[in-house]
Amino acid sequence: MRTLTVELGARSYPIHIGSALLGDVELYRPHLRGPQVMIVTNETVAPLYLGPVKQALGSHQVREVILPDGEVYKTLEVWSRIFDALLAERFARDCTLIALGGGVIGDMTGFAAACYQRGVDFIQVPTTLLAQVDSSVGGKTGLNHPAGKNMIGAFHQPRAVIADTDTLNTLPERELSSGLAEVLKYGFIRDAAFLDWLESHLSKLRSRDPEALAYAIWRSCEIKSQLVAEDERESGSRALLNLGHTFGHAIETGVGYGEWLHGEAVGAGICLAAALSARLGWLTESEVERTHRLIAGAGLPTRRPPQLAPERMLELMAVDKKVLAGHLRLVLLKRLGEAVVTSDFDHDALAHVLA
Ligand SMILES: NC(=O)c1ccc[n+]([C@@H]2O[C@H](COP(=O)([O-])OP(=O)(O)OC[C@H]3O[C@@H](n4cnc5c(N)ncnc54)[C@H](O)[C@@H]3O)[C@@H](O)[C@H]2O)c1
Numbered sequence: 535m536r537t538l539t540v541e542l543g544a545r546s547y548p549i550h551i552g553s554a555l556l557g558d559v560e561l562y563r564p565h566l567r568g569p570q571v572m573i574v575t576n577e578t579v580a581p582l583y584l585g586p587v588k589q590a591l592g593s594h595q596v597r598e599v600i601l602p603d604g605e606v607y608k609t610l611e612v613w614s615r616i617f618d619a620l621l622a623e624r625f626a627r628d629c630t631l632i633a634l635g636g637g638v639i640g641d642m643t644g645f646a647a648a649c650y651q652r653g654v655d656f657i658q659v660p661t662t663l664l665a666q667v668d669s670s671v672g673g674k675t676g677l678n679h680p681a682g683k684n685m686i687g688a689f690h691q692p693r694a695v696i697a698d699t700d701t702l703n704t705l706p707e708r709e710l711s712s713g714l715a716e717v718l719k720y721g722f723i724r725d726a727a728f729l730d731w732l733e734s735h736l737s738k739l740r741s742r743d744p745e746a747l748a749y750a751i752w753r754s755c756e757i758k759s760q761l762v763a764e765d766e767r768e769s770g771s772r773a774l775l776n777l778g779h780t781f782g783h784a785i786e787t788g789v790g791y792g793e794w795l796h797g798e799a800v801g802a803g804i805c806l807a808a809a810l811s812a813r814l815g816w817l818t819e820s821e822v823e824r825t826h827r828l829i830a831g832a833g834l835p836t837r838r839p840p841q842l843a844p845e846r847m848l849e850l851m852a853v854d855k856k857v858l859a860g861h862l863r864l865v866l867l868k869r870l871g872e873a874v875v876t877s878d879f880d881h882d883a884l885a886h887v888l889a
């Protein structure tokens with residue numbers, strides 16, 4: 535097991551990464567304030583992993599709430615079932631919520647923890663690659679609205695992240711690729727050497743070589759932890775983690791939540807960001823081609839969905855959370871390994887890239 539720390543002063547927390555962690559009570563115990571624990575999971579993950587977690591926490595008062603599975607259920611209505619369960623069991627302020635699942639469960643559970651009795655503790659137990667490298671770390675929690683992705687939410691940091699890499703063995707291939715989009719993102723925004731490493735290890739990662747996966751998860755969490763420690767609430771550098779997301783979120787909302795996976799939309803979004811960066815003279819055509827090869831090599835789409843018209847994408851992009859004083863800001867690439875947040879692009883160039 536390797537452990538990283540997200541350095542946030544009194545709210546610092548560990549990220550444990552390794553094999554056979556799910557059932558290790560010692561990883562949970564230091565972070566449980568009171569006896570009551572609510573595990574939030576979904577219909578797919580519960581039959582696979584709820585048993586070992588419940589067994590580990592056997593000496594506590596453990597209850598579970600099992601939500602339907604899918605991005606389409608990341609809604610206010612489904613989310614409120616977590617409060618129904620907490621109140622039915624008379625859970626108190628010293629309770630702990632455990633998010634057992636992918637990013638959808640993590641985001642919904644974290645937001646419930648931020649709101650229940652004005653804030654209780656929670657632990658992230660991510661079981662997808664995407665959740666292990668990204669969504670379980672950094673405290674962005676929330677829900678979708680029909681008009682936009684993650685539009686309702688809060689910053690609320692977990693007490694710990696327990697990433698058991700064995701859980702990735704049951705993950706469908708499409709979901710593994712989706713997680714690789716966020717892994718590649720870290721290379722594109724901050725670490726050209728990591729991008730080179732990813733390029734030469736993509737096939738090992740896709741065939742789930744345990745050592746390659748463990749290194750990719752560790753380095754991704756390290757880069758994300760640094761950005762979160764630098765800028766917890768995204769007033770500056772944290773926004774770099776949004777590379778490809780203004781395009782990607784517009785795709786997810788535009789085609790209907792769950793039709794394109796988050797990582798698929800981000801993959802296409804990174805290619806669009808690279809194309810726009812080239813029009814600004816920052817990337818060469820061969821760097822744009824390399825970007826496409828990396829994204830396609832991870833099993834991800836490189837273009838927007840053909841059914842989503844550029845005009846509709848522009849409309850959806852206008853509700854992005856990075857919009858400032860009515861101006862759209864995008865994360866673009868100065869070079870492969872260095873990103874910037876900028877509004878300094880020509881809207882004709884953007885329309886051209888989308889078309
Ligand atoms: N908070 C953040 O910082 C952040 C970062 C990135 C993404 N996100 C959000 O995360 C969500 C995407 O997360 P995701 O890709 O994990 O999707 P997900 O949570 O929908 O999980 C993907 C699928 O895999 C299943 N699954 C989970 N673990 C499994 C396992 N071990 N074996 C088999 N099946 C398993 C799930 O039930 C689901 O069907 C999006 O809503 C996105 O907006 C949040």
Ligand SMILES: O=C(O)C(=O)C[C@@H](O)[C@H](O)[C@H](O)COP(=O)(O)O
Nearest residue numbers: 668672674683684772775776779855
């Ligand atoms: O942690 C962050 O900051 C990120 O931007 C990580 C993204 O991968 C993630 O998809 C996040 O939920 C997007 O945030 P949003 O603020 O654009 O909704």
Ligand SMILES: [Zn+2]
Nearest residue numbers: 716779796800
């Ligand atoms: Zn993302």
